[in-house]
Amino acid sequence: MNDLTTGNEAKSIFFFSLPMLIGSLFQQLYNTADSIIVGQFIGKDAMAAVSGANPIMFLLTSLLMGVSLGFSILISQYYGSKDMKKVKATIDTTYIFVFITSLIITVIGILFSGSILKFMNTPDSILEQSKLYLMVIFSGTLFSSGYNSVSAILRGLGDSTTPLYFLIISTILNIILDVVFIINFKMGVEGVALATIIAQGMSFIISVIYLNKKHDILKFKIKGIIYDHEIFKLGLKLGVPSGLQQMLFGFGNIMLQSLVNSYGTSAMAAFGASSKIETFISLPIMNLGAAVSTFVAQNMGAGETERVKKGVKASLKMALGISIFVCGLFILFRSQLVSLFNSDEEVISIGSAYLITIGPFFIFICTSFMLSSAIKGAGDSVFALISSMISLWLARIPACYFFSSLFGVNGIWMGIPVGWILGFIITAIYYRGGKWKTKSIVNSRNKDIFSDLELANTSSEE
Template sequence: MDYGKKRQLILNGSMPKVILTLAAPIMLNNFVQTLYSLADTYWVSTTLGTTEVASIMLVFPVIFLTLSLGMGVNIAGTALISQYTGSDDKKSSSRIAGQMFCFSLILSVVLSIIGYFATPTIVRLMGGEGDVHKYASQYLSIMFWEMPFIFLFFVYNSIKQGQGDTVTPMKLNVSGVILNIILSPIFIVVFKLGVAGAAIATVFSRGLFALYAGYTLFAHKNGISLSVKDLRIEKEVLYKIIRIGLPATIGQSASAFGFIFLNAFVLAYGDDTMAAFGIGNRINSLVLMPVMGIGNALATIVGQNLGAEQKDRANLAFKSAMKLSTLFMITGSTIMFFLAETIVGVFIKDNPVVFAQSLEYLRLISASLPLMGFFQVFVGTFQGSGHTLYAMIMDMGRLWGLRIPLILLFGNLTTWGSSGVWYAMVLSNGLICCVGLVIYLMGNWQEKVIHKNILAEQ
C-alpha cells in the first residue's frame, strides 16, 4: 500500500469518498465476523446440543471483558499514530507502535495465565454447574490462550488503521475467519473434540494469521515498521499511551459489565423476553454495521487531520459522517420497520409470544436507529482526537447513567412490563446523543494530544 497517497487522500480528498474508502473494509470485516459467529453456533448446536451452546454463551461476557482490558491501549495507539502520521512524524509513530507491541504482549500473557488457572472458579461464580460447568471450563480455558494472538492483532490493526490502511487488516481477519469456519466442523465432528474442538479451531485460525501480521510489522518496510530496538520499554512513551487509553479501557470494561447486568434485567421478564431481545439484537447488529464502520474510519480521519493542524477538516469529517450515517440508518430503519414481520418470521416459527415481543422490539428500535448512528460518530470522533475521556462518558453514561436506571424506574413505576426495557433503550440512546452534542460543541476535542515530536514530550 502507498501510505503517502493514503495520507494525501485523508488530508485533501473528497470527504465522503475518504470516509467510505476507509469504512467499507471495516464493514465487510464486521459482516464476515458475524457470519463466523453464526456458523460456529450452528455447528455446536446441531452436532453437540443445547447444553454445549449454553456453556459457550455463558462465558462470552468473560472473553469480552478480558479483551476490553487491551482495547484501550489500541484505541490510544490509533489516535496517536494517526495524529503523528498527519503531522508526518514517522519516527514517533514507530516508537508508539513499539510500546504498544511490548505492553500488549506482556499484558496478554499475564491475563492468559491468570485466566487459565482461574477458569473453573470463574465459571462456578457465573452459575455454571454440572455439564455446563464442565463444557464451559473446557472452552474458556482454551480460549484464554487466544489472548496473546488477539492482542497482537489488535496492535497490528491499530498501527495499520492509524496510517489509514483498513484493507490489509480486513484481508487477514477475513482469512482467519474463513479458516476457522472450515476447521470448526473438522475439530468438533471429525476429531470428536466437542466444545474444546471449537475453541482449538478458533485459537489456531486466529493465531496463525496474528503471527503473520506480527511478522510483517518487522519484515515489511512500507509504512511503520518495527525493529528489535523498538521493543524496549520507554516509560515516558508508555505512560502517555496508558494515560490516553485508560479511559477507553474503563469505558469498554464498564460496557461489558453493563451488558451483563442488562441481560439479567431482561431475563427477569422471562425466557421469551430474553429470546426476543437476543433475536432483535442480532438483526439490529447487521443493520448497524455501516455506521460502526464509519465510526471506526472516522477515528483515523479525525486523528490525521488534527495532527496536520486541519481542525476545519476534522469538523468536516464529523459533519460528513453524520450525514452518511443518517442516510444509512434511515434506509435501514425503514426497511426493518416495514419488513419486521417477515424478518422476525425467519427466526421464530412456533412461539407467538416471542414473535410478538420480537416484532415490538424491532419496530421500536428501528425508529431510533439514526440515534445509534449519531452515537457511533460521536465516539469515533472523540477516540480519534485522543480525548478518550469523552468516549468513556458516552459508553458508561449510556448504560450505567441512563439505560439501567431507566429500566429500574420503568419496572417499578409503570405497568409497561418488558416494553419498559425497549423504551429505556431508545430513550437512553437519545439522551446520550444530546450529551455527545454538548461535548462536541464545547470544542475541546479539537486539541490534538501530540507535540511536534515525541522527544519534546520527554
C-alpha cells in the first residue's frame, strides 16, 4: 500500500501510474491480439461481429464499473484519513455489491443481447456470430468484475503494482488460449470469448488467493464479511453518477455503432480496428488520470488541498506532452496500424480516415480527462455526469449523424472531436471555479478548508 499524501507530487503520480500503464498495455495487448487473430485467421465478418458486440458489453457493465469507482474513491479517502476500520468495511461492502450486480448483468446480457444487436442494425450476416460471442462473454461476468474490483481496491489503497502481476498472467494465458482455440481448434468468435473469460477467471482466483495470504484487511471471506449500509449509501452517492455517465457513454457508443453498422461490415471492421488503436495510444492518459483520481482522493482525505493543486498541474503537463506525441503517431502511421488488423483495402482506407480525422484534436480529450479525473477523486462525480451528457448528447452524437449525412461514413469521424472540444470547455470552466474542492466526503480538516473556500469565494464575489 502506498501513501500518496507525502513526497514530490509529480513523482508520486508518475510512479503510481507507471504499473497501471504497463498493466493496461498488457490488457490492451490481449484485446488487440484478439482482434488481430480474428481479423487475420477468421475474417472480416468475424472481426465486425466482435466489434459490433463490444458496445453492448460495455453498456451492460458500465454501471457496475462506475459504482465500483465510487467505492474505490471512498476507500482512498478513508485510507488518506487513516481510518482503517472504515477501509475494511468499505472493501467488504464492495465485494457484496459486485457479486450481486454481476449475477444480474449475466442474466440480462444472455437474455437480451440478440434484441439489442437487432436494434443496432447489425447485419444479418454477422448477427448470430455477435450474439454467440456476447453469450459466452456474459457468462463470465463474475470473473471479470471480480478481478477488476480487486484491482480497483488495491489501487485505492495506493498499490498499483500487484494488479499488474495478475494482469500479466491473464494476458499471457489469453493469447495462448486464442492461438489454441482459433488456430489449432478452428473455433470461431466463441473461441475468442472463451479464451477471455478463462483468462480473467484464472486471474481473479489468483488475486483472491494472494489477498487472503498477504493482507488481513483485504481478506476475501464469506464468513464474517461486513456489510455497512451507510458506507453502501456513500459509495452509491459517489459511484452512481459515474456509473450513469458510463452508461450514457455506453448508450452513445451503441448509437454510434448503429450508425457505423448502416455502412456495412467494412466500416464496422475499420471502426473496430481504429477504436482499438485509439484506445491503445490513449492508455498513458487513462492511467495517468486514474493515478490522479487516487492521488486527489487520498490528499483530500488528509486535508492536503495545496498538494492536490500542485499534483493536478504536474499531471496536466505530462498529459499535454503525451497527447502531442500520440497525435503524430495517429497521423504518420495510420495505414500501417489499421493493416495490422485486416488487409482489406476498404477497411484500411476507412480506418485511416478515422485516425487522421481525430488525431489533431486528441489534446482536448486528454486535458479534459485529467481535469475530470481530479474532480472525481475529490468526490464530485455529479459534474462528470452532467458534462458527459452535454458533450455526448448535445454535440458528439448529433454532429456524427449530421456530418455523415453530408460526407458518408467519414463524416461520422468528423463529429467525434466536436464532443471532445465542448467537453473540454465545460470541464475547464468548472475546474477553475473550484466548487469541486468542497465535495470530499472524508477530510481530516474539513472545517478549516470549507471556511477558507467560503472566504475565497466571498472575496472573489466582492
